[in-house]
Amino acid sequence: MLVKPKMxxxxxxxxxxxxxxxxxxxxxxFNTAAGATFGYQLMWVIxxxxxxxxxxxxxxxxxxxxxxxxxxxxxxxxxGFTAGLSALIASEVVNLLTxxxxxxxxxxxxxxxxxxxYRVLLVLGVIGLALVLWVVKLEWMERIFGYGGLCMLVFAxxxxxxxPDWAQAGKGFxxxxxxxxxxxxxxxxxxxxxxxxxxxxxxxxxxxGVEARWTPKDVGLNRANAIVxxxxxxxxxxxxxxxxxxVFLRHGINPEHLGTIALGAEQPLxxxxxxxxxxxxxxxxxxASIDTVFSGAYNLAQxxxxxxxxYRNPAGAPRFALxxxxxxxxxxxxxMTGVDPVMLTEYAVIFSAVALxxxxxPILLVANDPDYMGSNKNGPVANTLGLVYLVVILVIAVAxxxxxxxxxxxxx
Amino acid sequence: MTKLHLGHNILDHQLLDKDGRRxxxxxxxxxxxxxxxxxxxxxxxWPQRSGRIGRLAGWIGGSRRxxxxxxxxxxxxxxxxxxxxxxxYGLGKGDDRVRPLLERIPGADR
Numbered sequence: 001m002l003v004k005p006k007m008x009x010x011x012x013x014x015x016x017x018x019x020x021x022x023x024x025x026x027x028x029x030f031n032t033a034a035g036a037t038f039g040y041q042l043m044w045v046i047x048x049x050x051x052x053x054x055x056x057x058x059x060x061x062x063x064x065x066x067x068x069x070x071x072x073x074x075x076x077x078x079x080g081f082t083a084g085l086s087a088l089i090a091s092e093v094v095n096l097l098t099x100x101x102x103x104x105x106x107x108x109x110x111x112x113x114x115x116x117x118y119r120v121l122l123v124l125g126v127i128g129l130a131l132v133l134w135v136v137k138l139e140w141m142e143r144i145f146g147y148g149g150l151c152m153l154v155f156a157x158x159x160x161x162x163x164p165d166w167a168q169a170g171k172g173f174x175x176x177x178x179x180x181x182x183x184x185x186x187x188x189x190x191x192x193x194x195x196x197x198x199x200x201x202x203x204x205x206x207x208x209g210v211e212a213r214w215t216p217k218d219v220g221l222n223r224a225n226a227i228v229x230x231x232x233x234x235x236x237x238x239x240x241x242x243x244x245x246x247v248f249l250r251h252g253i254n255p256e257h258l259g260t261i262a263l264g265a266e267q268p269l270x271x272x273x274x275x276x277x278x279x280x281x282x283x284x285x286x287x288a289s290i291d292t293v294f295s296g297a298y299n300l301a302q303x304x305x306x307x308x309x310x311y312r313n314p315a316g317a318p319r320f321a322l323x324x325x326x327x328x329x330x331x332x333x334x335x336m337t338g339v340d341p342v343m344l345t346e347y348a349v350i351f352s353a354v355a356l357x358x359x360x361x362p363i364l365l366v367a368n369d370p371d372y373m374g375s376n377k378n379g380p381v382a383n384t385l386g387l388v389y390l391v392v393i394l395v396i397a398v399a400x401x402x403x404x405x406x407x408x409x410x411x412x
Numbered sequence: 413m414t415k416l417h418l419g420h421n422i423l424d425h426q427l428l429d430k431d432g433r434r435x436x437x438x439x440x441x442x443x444x445x446x447x448x449x450x451x452x453x454x455x456x457x458w459p460q461r462s463g464r465i466g467r468l469a470g471w472i473g474g475s476r477r478x479x480x481x482x483x484x485x486x487x488x489x490x491x492x493x494x495x496x497x498x499x500x501y502g503l504g505k506g507d508d509r510v511r512p513l514l515e516r517i518p519g520a521d522r
Contacts (some may be wrong), residue, residue: 042507067488067490068490068491071428073426077424077425079421080424081424081461081466082463084424085466134519134520236466282486304437305427305435305436305437305453306436306507307433307434307507309437313521314517314520314521315508315520315521316510316521318508318510318514319506319507321514321520322514372490
């Protein structure tokens with residue numbers, strides 16, 4: 001087969017954007033805190049979460065390519081009006097919490113760079129995001145924030161430079177339960193899985209496939225994007241946990257502030273490391289803000305049958321555009337109260353873990369429907385993995401809130 | 413496949429007008445003598461679809477009801493394609509009402 005250079009370039013660009021776009025505030029908070037609390041003991045959870053997001057993103061992308069349907073079209077068609085509406089409400093609440101947390105993250109990163117007051121930067125940050133959403137094409141948004149987010153790779157360099165105990169880190173890949181404080185350990189395990197498999201990533205990914213007008217021919221591109229992009233993104237999660245273990249656990253620091261996480265890169269790499277870390281965090285949470293706010297608008301528009309998508313200008317999909325504007329204002333109102341974005345992140349991740357089955361079950365059902373999928377319906381590998389992860393997700397959904405209560409949101 | 417069977421398969425599917433515009437969903441179906449005679453679309457039909465949550469959503473969404481005779485269906489694939497444009501059926505009014513507001517902001521038509 002002839003390799004077309006342009007196609008390869010597009011794939012490479014897409015993958016780079018996916019790496020930069022993988023980590024959001026939930027991954028930042030949970031990976032670093034897990035490292036700072038349990039060292040390398042939770043490393044094994046990261047590949048499980050990454051494989052889960054690969055399985056369901058690939059499936060939802062394939063549904064988008066084969067049928068032109070994004071997730072919430074499928075949710076309503078497969079689960080009916082009542083269950084679909086319940087799923088919609090749950091997903092909108094979780095999305096809004098996540099959006100508020102990401103916006104808080106944007107303001108914190110801007111504050112570290114500029115020293116201006118937090119609330120001023122919240123407002124400026126939201127105005128900046130709204131401008132980007134209003135004028136920049138989706139493809140370019142993904143690139144700008146994805147490539148900017150590549151600055152996060154400084155954490156990978158930091159992780160290596162810190163000279164961690166690799167034998168100890170390797171042992172962390174063997175699943176086990178810590179003897180000291182097992183409840184907190186399980187809370188972190190669920191938080192790590194929830195952060196890696198956040199539902200908005202799947203909403204955004206599948207709607208993005210429809211926006212890019214994927215056809216059945218793009219099934220291969222979809223698979224490559226999901227597997228390579230998320231795997232490499234997962235390496236960043238590992239790096240964050242190593243930094244958490246090697247810097248914060250060693251010094252007994254609990255990284256309760258995003259700025260503290262950035263200091264993890266300063267310790268081995270100095271001022272340049274710190275600057276790259278902050279810029280990387282800014283682009284990562286900024287990009288995640290865009291993904292979450294669009295996901296909220298995608299879901300509502302798809303459930304109600306409105307015109308949607310950024311491939312149209314705002315006037316071409318009016319209620320879709322109005323929805324993301326309103327969501328931005330709501331999220332701004334939440335963080336303006338002064339609620340701690342890191343705390344908000346923990347709630348958002350735990351509640352999204354509860355909402356996971358509502359998203360993933362309909363995708364699995366549609367991906368098995370020959371009327372929609374034709375020859376692209378799930379094969380044995382996708383179905384086996386899909387079912388295994390369905391069990392994982394159900395366990396997470398049931399355990400998330402009790403663990404949150406037992407551990408007082410990870411405080412003890 | 414009987415018409416009724418087909419009807420149940422399109423419940424909750426996307427409606428597309430003749431230009432491919434997304435203009436609502438199949439919110440319910442009108443059935444007479446075990447035959448689907450019309451597609452029903454609009455928040456006014458939500459309360460009859462489900463209990464409390466449907467009534468709440470209908471209360472928020474308003475009482476708009478649009479009835480599209482079955483003969484207006486041109487094609488069914490993963491969506492339901494209609495023969496005419498959305499405004500001719502009274503569909504897509506929400507989008508049409510919001511559009512002028514957004515068009516006052518520069519760049520809305522980029």
